[in-house]
Amino acid sequence: MFAIAWSPSREDYATQGIDVSDENGAIAWSIVKAQDIDFTYARATDGVDGRDTMFGDYWSGLEEAGIRRGAIHIFSLCRLATDQAGNFVATVPRDPDALPAAIDLSFRGDCPARPDRAVVLGEIRQLASIIETHSGKPVILRIARDFEERYQVSGAIPRPTWATGMFFPPQYLARPWRMWQSSTIRRIEGVDHPVNWNVVAP
DSSP states (O other): OHHHHOOOOTTTOOOEEEEEOGGGOSBOHHHHHTTTOOEEEEEEEETTTEEOTTHHHHHHHHHHHTOEEEEEEEOOTTSOHHHHHHHHHHHSOOOTTSOOOEEEEOOOTTOOOOOOHHHHHHHHHHHHHHHHHHHSSOOEEEEOHHHHHHHOOTTTSOSOEEEEOSSSOOOOSSSOOSEEEEEEEEOOTTBSSOEEEEEEOO
8 A cells, every 4th residue: 555655755856746648537637736746747649640538638627727737749669750740749739838748768569660779869859859849848758768778868869858667766867867757556536547656856
C-alpha cells in the first residue's frame, strides 16, 4: 500500500504533478486539484494517426479546474517526423498558457525499426522544430533509459529533459533532468486507475 501512495518529498521537490492518458478513464479534475496537483500532462497524439480518445475532455477539464496543462506526443521510429508533427498540430490547440509540449522517446512494441542514430536525431530535431513553431515554446523530451542508451539523445539535442525511474532519482541522462517521472503506480482520488507521478527539479 505504501508504494501506491508514495511521492517524493515536497521539501525536495516543491512542484509535483501527474501525466495521464485515456487508460485512466474519466477524471474528476476538481477532486484532483484539491490534492495539491500543480500540473498535468495529457497524452495527445501517437505517431501519425494516433489520437488519445480522452485528450479533448482532459484538455477542457484541466482548463476549467485551473490546473496547468501540457500535451504529450508519442514519437514513432517508424514514421516521418513531418507527418507526426501534423498529427500533433491538428490535435493540440495553440495555447500561450500551456506548458511546453512533451515528446516521449521510447521503444514501442508496434514499431520494430531501429534507424541509425543520425537519422533518429534528425527526425527528433525536425519534429521538435515544427511543434515549437506551433506552440511557441521549446519542447521537453521525455527519454526512456533504453532509448537514451541506444541513441544518446540528451547530449545531442539541447532541450529540457524528462527522465523516468521508479522511486530513485535517475542519473542516465547526459544533462540534469528538468522533470522526473518518479512513479507509474500512484493512486489519487478522482481517478479510477493509477497515474504517473512527476516532479520538477528544484
